[in-house]
Amino acid sequence: MTFRPSSAREVAEIVAAGAADKRALEIVAGGSKRGFGRPVRADATLDLSQLAGIVNYEAPELVLTARPSTPLAELEDVLREKGQMLAFAPPKWRELLGSHGTPTGVPTLGGALACNLSGPRRVRAGAARDFILGFSAVNGRGEIFKAGGKVVKNVTGFDLSKLMVGSFGTLAILTEVTLKVMPRPETECTLLLHGLSDAKAVDVMARALNTPHDVFGAAHLPEAAARRSRVGDGPVTALRLEGPAPSVAFRVGEIEKLFGAGDRLDAEASARFWDEVAEVRALLPEGVVWRLCPTPSFSPRLVETIQQILPGAEAFYDWGGGLVWLSLPEAGADAGAGFVRAALQDGHATLMVAPEFLRETVDVFQPVPRALAALEARVKQNFDPLGLFNPGRMRKGV
Template identity: 50%
Template sequence: MSETLKPETAEQVLDAVKWAAASESPLAVRGQGSKDAFGRAVEADHTLDLSGLSGICCYEPNELFMTAGAATTLAEIEAALRQNNQQMAFEPADLGVLLGGEEEAGTIGGAIACNLAGPRRIKAGAARDHFLGFNAVSGRGETFKSGGTVVKNVTGFDLSKLIAGSFGTLAVMTEVTFKVLPAPEKTRTVLVLGLSDQDAMKAMAKALGSSHEVSGAAHLPEAAAKVSKVSHVAGAGRSVTAIRVEGPGPSVEHRCRALTALLRESGGIEELHSENSALLWREICDVRLLDGDGGNEGGGGRQVWRLSVSPMNGAGVAAKLTGLSGASVFYDWGGGLIWLAMDAEPDAGHEKVRQAVKFAGGHATLVRAGADVRNRVPVFEPQTGALRELTARIKEGFDPKGILNPGRMVEGV
């Protein structure tokens, strides 16, 4: 028997989880399913479809927060924010196309559960940094809440941090509160052309170490730049290093000039304004610049890794990956985030990838691969010793029967 339970209220979620706990029936927890293919495949008899828990409950622009049902779509939230010139500053990546699905799908609960972030991660943080509070049902079949609607809050343990990035393995969020911020008045991008990967890391460090409040720093090797729909980038015929500044008009112009002066000796400089600038960062954020993906849904079976390392080690780590068949990369977060696409291998080259990350300090996530591969190869950075035991004990505390997304992050947890 496999059923989809579709609660319409938080009380019904509680009932469903209570039942699942009592009957030890694992549940696959789902918003819209836009990231079903992210993480290990869940072995669950039933699906808990939360799409009924949708809608903005409270939005006070001057208070800089929004409370919404966990399955409220990001599209609805973004539309409401746009009307007030506000945004989710963590710039949640839309992984829809990367994962072989639709664009503009996904819910706020999903964005938080996967701790999504975008290029602005380096300045504004990830979902974890903007997640103020929630109501949820733990795997014990009990309702609990944490946090509040205010940014400054140290009352009790910060369970919001625990739930963000837990991929639905500890609790089912029913309602979430997150920070919203004014959208920048103006955005511009300074492009430096023709840098080697290593020189690009240095140029980005220079920009990020300046006082110009850079809100995005990405490096596209020539093959990645070619994929862009922005003609200046695709047609550069060289690598493109992109530095973004945002803010009030006069300030953005001033900082662009200053960055141009700072980076001129590194390579040829161009500037992207409004729409082109927005399009390029959308492509970077949503991982649309992997060479060989060709815009195919699912990228024609190529596998994709996300590596988070110390920024100055970015190029060095990527250099260790060139042996992987068909490897192509681009960098975000000043070099600290490497997106790697490669031809499909039964083991997704995971030993090589883990080895490369180990050298720099960091972690790697297998973001796209067939379900069989994701169940064979650790998707998230493997943990050992005390860390692994801590993880298991936390899971045991919140979901003792192992009914919420079992195995989504770690086999057996």
């Protein structure tokens, strides 16, 4: 059974009417992220596709209000016309999630927020959760509520907006969100450094990010990944600079003085390169894919440890080493969860791409200590007491 409400009021009515029967709902905007997370077992589908479109956009205020099913592509076009953008530049992951054949659908704003998706700029610009200002939603009691505001600076009341981002639709159903948007940089340039080992590359990225030259992207593609994305025959380390043209030219020069000359990608090639990185196209298109967030400086050792266990494992680095994409061609019955999480030490590992039966049996998201798990369960309970929204999506029972 599928419901297609066209207003927040209708969403509330559907939730309330199903509450007595504890009717669980799978909540879907564009449906492109259905394959991300644990499989949802629900009694009905709540299709939010009618709740789309920009409600209000005032470029000089840096504020945009839209409904959850607004396609990201549409949003980006409207922002580009005013010389603005979503600073967290959410990835769409269509090919990535499509590699197991499940997702089709349209990447939407609601999906990007529900999954807290941030692209390569995240290393300096912040994540999706940093740009949500306020929202309206329906809770598991069928009540419409709002939190936050529609201005860029606000500390009135608990910041429930942050809680909505990355909650995979398990707390409340977003019906409208307000975001902080930012100006697009006038131009950009990417410097490609060749031949660095993983350890050396992560060190160079850390030092580059610590210069005052505003590096807004730092990725490292080991040899296999570099070849696949056709940026080099050996390992490639990429540093992205953005801003007014004279500033970018000066800063690229300064970075080269520190780390040696490399290839410069012009604005168009640079944007294309970072789109490749964001969309994870450089990774081996078989087996299971993990998304790891370790302490950045630890990432080369993490990858080395995993490759000692499984020599066929492939990886590449984004966010200066703070994000590692890992593909495991033969991972075994637990998708490699055991040795990947043991190697991680601190941080979190997410099973991004795997067949449904694995995502059902393996912890897709990093397990948490008992006290935190209990707190998370109480938070869930207070938004959705009957467990109606996306049951099982994040953890068993959540």
